[in-house]
Amino acid sequence: MIAIAISLACLLHYTYSATPAPTTPTTTVNPLDVQMGDIRQTVEGLSRQMVMQQLGVEERIRSDGDSGIKQKLVTTRGTKPYLNDIISSPKIADLSDSWTKGRLLSIGTNVFVMNGVEFRLHSQNFKLNMPSRTSKDWHKVEEIPFPEVPHSVLSKHNVSEQIEDMREYFRAFKNQDTKIRSDYSRYFKPVLCYLEGAWLDGAAHDQRRWLGEAYTTEFFASDGQETGHAFNPTKIMRVVNGTAFYAHWNTRILCHPIKQEVKLASFYVKDDLAARLSGKQSMYDFSKSSTARFDLGEFGRPSRHFSADLGFGKQDPTFTQYTTMDAIMEEIPGADNYPAHTTGGAFGLTAYNAHFARNNTELNLARYHHWYRVLQKGAMGTTVINRGYADRTLWVASTTQDKVAPMTYKDCHYDRNTHKQNCTEYVAKYTYALPLEIVWMTPLLSWNPYNLQHFPGDTHKSPANTIHPHGHDGRTPAKAWLGTNEDSFCRTPAEFFTHASGQRYVNDRSGHAHKVVPSGFQTILREIPTVGNVRLRYPVVPTHQEGNAIYKELEALKDLVMNMAVNTRYFHTKPDAVKSIAGGDVREEHYTTSSTSVTPPGSHIHDIFLSQDDIADLEAGKRVAVYTSLNNGHQHVLEIYAEKANHYRLGHYRIGLCDGQLSCWDGHNNVLYYTS
Incomplete structure (x- = not known):
């Protein structure tokens, strides 16, 4: 691709430099003009072919998996594939402690994928900086303020008494216990550090530096050497009247002080079996190591099974849609920084917040988001759309920055009345983001x-x-x-x-x-008397492979084998090892709405799956918000409750609100019907 780009550049230079100066018009066709016209047409065709090839590469990568980390620099090898360095061994993404530094963190050399773009991030230190809160200037940042020291600690008469009181705050945080210190959450603040990427406009940047970076990558790749250098691709964004417009991929790492309350019970550990086998770790030891990788569950639904010793909750397999991570990412601005506020949407459809709001709230597109809702015209239904065809971990924000390369699209429709094509051109600029880790700032950063x-x-x-x-x-x-x-x-x-x-x-x-x-950051804080060890860094970086169809099948097989007692009903033949074990069944319960024949949209029902936590909340008298399945081009947002007068599973669960209204627009009644 690099050689083709250089050849095209040379050919373009020859084409335009070889064109003779204008002369007196004659009726004779200059053969050189014909030749130059043919060359221009050929160059334009080759440029468009390169655009198509780049699109094909990106589409293949998108279909291969999710946005996330793909590979890391290998320094250790073994007789089994899992004994080689993998993304989570010995440390996930080589996220390292810099505990002697004030606000410095570090990450190793890793290959990432973001919306079909594959690139290599070189090892680097990054500071606890966030986008500007007052300016929209390009890449303007400011330091994240540290938490203050508890007043009760500062009021002590000597350092020994301060130490004792500070330990109690850490004990309250570890146990998430307001009985120990009612105000502990005020002094332990979570920060999400994330990787941001964007295609930058080639006209606004030094293309010679990009070419030098490409030459470096090509040389070291052919030589077999590896120095942990970066690689960011360059591509032709579009071709207009024979002119190619280039763009270069650019990334940076920033952090964001999370505004909403984040419970440690919201985290759950991802079982990376290869990393456990490589490190010879039990699940318990793995969970307490720097190798562990985490995720966040459904928004507003922290786990009921919190372990203070481990520092996280337990998440049973269940369907999720709007997660805690989605809610956190929607706090984070794109390249226009915190002052930006953009609403609307493409193709005449306004984007609304995908959370279970009773009223339709327009989504701020300048913040990173994955889900959004649109209201269907005419039928007044609702459809939830995710960014990315099958990408679970792609967060997108719009921007107005001149340095970001624009994307254009012309949408044309035939008008039967005027018998003409009516065209609307859409121009959009986007940046993308991936979460890396959630770091807890503690009073130790300010305590002196x-x-x-x-x-x-x-x-x-x-x-x-x-x-x-x-x-x-x-x-x-x-x-x-x-x-x-x-x-x-x-x-x-x-x-x-x-x-x-x-x-x-x-x-x-x-x-x-x-x-x-x-006093700096550590993944797991050293042992504190009366408290023990406390985890402060929770890597939450998604992996590219998790979106791959083969990986999904292997993950299902892993769950089947690692939890035989629970999953015995899925085996063709019950394994001898579990025949004597009466495993508990923690599966979801399947319900449907009533059938309706209102047209539009036509005869249909919707599926609803309730987790055991959902059922527990319903039986405790709470209302639970869920999305239905997508049928006949729409779905519903339901708020359901338990009707105590009815027998369990026999019309017991009822729809209180449907899309914020007392009844569904397409005629479903308010009863949910148990299926399995």
């Missing part, structure tokens, strides 16, 4: 009980580079540091933890040395 002087700014310049004078390495009181900076962020008293690994001595403003340990 010894009042050590902190020097912000570049650690290679004064005054931040003055804390280590004349070989002061901080290992003894005599060689104590003179303060802290962003690279030597040690302010937590060593006594706060059971074992003071990484301890350093730092002088306070009076010249007294204190033994402290790093």
Whole structure:
């Protein structure tokens, strides 16, 4: 592809530079003009073919799997395929701790896929920065503020008392227990770090740098060397009147302070069996390691089975639609930053929020979203649409930035009255995002009980580079540091933890040395007396392979084998190993709406699946919101409740609201019928 692009560029240069200067018109056709016209036509045809080839590549990648991480740099090999480095072993995506740094995190070299674009992200450090809250300027960011220190801690008379009180806040967070400290959630703030990608307009950027990057990738790939360098593809976006318009893929990592409440029970661990076998880990050990990968369940439905020891909940297999991750991503802006607010939609259909709102709320398209609803014209039904043909993990935001390459589409319809084609041209610019991890900021980031002087700014310049004078390495009181900076962020008293690994001595403003340990981010915090270990980093990066049909079949087989007692009814022949085991059945219950023949849309019913948690909530007197299946071109958003007067499964569950109304527009009655 690179060689073809260079050849086309040379051919275009020759075409236009070889055209002779205008001369006096004659009736004789200049053979050179004919030749140049043929060359231009050939070049334009080749350019369009390259556009089609790139589209074919992207469509194949989209159908192969979801947006997510695909591969990582291999440094370890073994006699089994799963003993080679995989995306979650030894650390998921090589997300590493930088616990001596103030607001710095790091990620290794990984191959990602995002909306059909495959690219390589080089290993890098990234800061806890978020998009600007006040400006729409391109790539303008600001630092995420750290949580404050609890007032009850600061009011103590000495450091020892502060340590004891701070431990109680960590115990409350670990156990999610407001009885220990009623206000603990105020001081433990979740942050989602995410990877953002976009096609940038070639006219607004240095194309020579892109070509150099491509040459580097081609050389090292042919030589078999691997240095962890980046690769971002370039493509022809469109061809207009023989002119090719190029675009280059660009990525960056940002973080977002999550506004809504996130319970630890909302997380559940993904069982990466290859990583467990490679690390010789039980499910328990794997869940408490830096290898573990997590996901979030249905929005507003944290698990009832929370383990404070593990730091997450348990999620039974169930259908989901609008998840907690979807709700979090809808808080995050695209390239226009937080001030942007864009509504509307393409093809005359307004996009509405896909959550179970009783009233239709227009979706802010400038924030990252996966699901949205549109109202069908005429029939007044509702259809929920996901971004991406089959991509479960594609989040999209619109933007107005000039640097982002535009996409154009002309929609034409024949008008029977005027006998003419009426055309509407749509122009759109998009950026895409993938979640990487959710990090919990704690009061340790702000806590400075010894009042050590902190020097912000570049650690290679004064005054931040003055804390280590004349070989002061901080290992003894005599060689104590003179303060802290962003690279030597040690302010937590060593006594706060059971074992003071990484301890350093730092002088306070009076010249007294204190033994402290790093206060930066760790995946799993060191052991705290009376508390234990606390997980602070939850990798939530999706994988590309999870969207593949073969992977889905293997995942089903894995569930079947790993949970035989529960899944015995799915075996052709019941395995001997489980014949004596009476396994519990935690499957969903299947209901349908009543049949209706209202036209439009015609005779149909809808399916509804209720999880065991749904049923528990209904029996507790709560209303539960669910989506029906898509039938006859529409679906419904239902709020259902349990009718206590009716027997369980015999008209017991009723529809309270249908699409925000007291009855469904297409004639379904308010009874749900049990199927299995």
